[in-house]
Amino acid sequence: MDYPPGTLLRVQQVRRTSLIAQVTDQLRAEIRSGRWPVGSRIPTEPELTELTGTGRNTVREAVQALVHAGMLERRQGSGTYVIATSDLGGTLAKYFADAVERDILELRQALDTQAAHLAAQRRDDNDIATLRHLLDERRKAWDDDDPGAIHADIQLHRGIVVASHNAVYLEFYDSLLPIMEQGIRSRTSKSGGSYHTEHAELVNAVIAGDSERAARAANCFLGSLIAEYPEH
Structure with a gap:
C-alpha cells in the first residue's frame, strides 16, 4: 500500500512522543512513590536508560519534561535533584x-x-x-x-x-x-x-x-x- 509523503515520519514522531510520555510517567511515579524523595539526586543518565530500557535521548527529554514541570532541578556539576513531588x-x-x-x-x-x-x-x-x-x-x-x-x-x-x-x-x-x-x-x-x-x-x-x-x-x-x- 502506498502512503502519502511524510506519513512514515509522522508515525515515527508519534511513537517517539508516546515513548517519551511513558518514560516521563515512569520517572514521575518514582518521585511520587517516595523512592526518590524531595532533596535527593536522581540516578545518572546511564542508570536511567537501564532502568527504563530506553535510549539516552528519550531519558534526557523525559527528565527535561519534569524539569519544566518543576519537579526536578538540574544543578551544574552535581546532577539532577527532586524539588517537588507533583506538578x-x-x-x-x-x-x-x-x-x-x-x-x-x-x-x-x-x-x-x-x-x-x-x-x-x-x-x-x-x-x-x-x-x-x-x-x-x-x-x-x-x-x-x-x-x-x-x-x-x-x-x-x-x-x-x-x-x-x-x-x-x-x-x-x-x-x-x-x-x-x-x-x-x-x-x-x-x-x-x-x-x-x-x-x-x-x-x-x-x-x-x-x-x-x-x-x-x-x-x-x-x-x-x-x-x-x-x-x-
Whole structure:
C-alpha cells in the first residue's frame, strides 16, 4: 500500500512522543512513590536508560519534561535533584521562590505548628523511631559542620509533617522545601545558631504525644526566627 509523503515520519514522531510520555510517567511515579524523595539526586543518565530500557535521548527529554514541570532541578556539576513531588508542587515552588523571607517564615509557623499538633496525636512507633534518628542526624551534622546539615534540618521538620499522616499537607509542605533550604542557608551564614534545644523540645513533645506542648514548641521556635526580621 502506498502512503502519502511524510506519513512514515509522522508515525515515527508519534511513537517517539508516546515513548517519551511513558518514560516521563515512569520517572514521575518514582518521585511520587517516595523512592526518590524531595532533596535527593536522581540516578545518572546511564542508570536511567537501564532502568527504563530506553535510549539516552528519550531519558534526557523525559527528565527535561519534569524539569519544566518543576519537579526536578538540574544543578551544574552535581546532577539532577527532586524539588517537588507533583506538578502542582513545582508550580508552588516557583511562586514561592520570589517570596519575602518573613512571609515564608510566617507561613511555616502556621504549617509547622499544626503539623506538630497533629503529629503528637497520630505518630506511631515507626514515626517515633524515625524522628529520633532524624534528630540525632541533625545534631551530629550540625556539630560536625557537615555540608549536609541544612538538609538534615529540613528532613527533621519534614519528618514531623510525615508523622501527621496527612498526604495533602505533606505535598504542600514539600513544595516549600527548596525555598526553606534557601532561607535556612541564609540565616545560618549570619547567625550560625544550632537551635539544638528547641528542636529536641519539639521532637520530644511529639514523641510524648503532648499535642499542646508540641504545637507550642513549634510556634515559639518559628516565632523567634520571625522576630529577627522587620515588619513590612
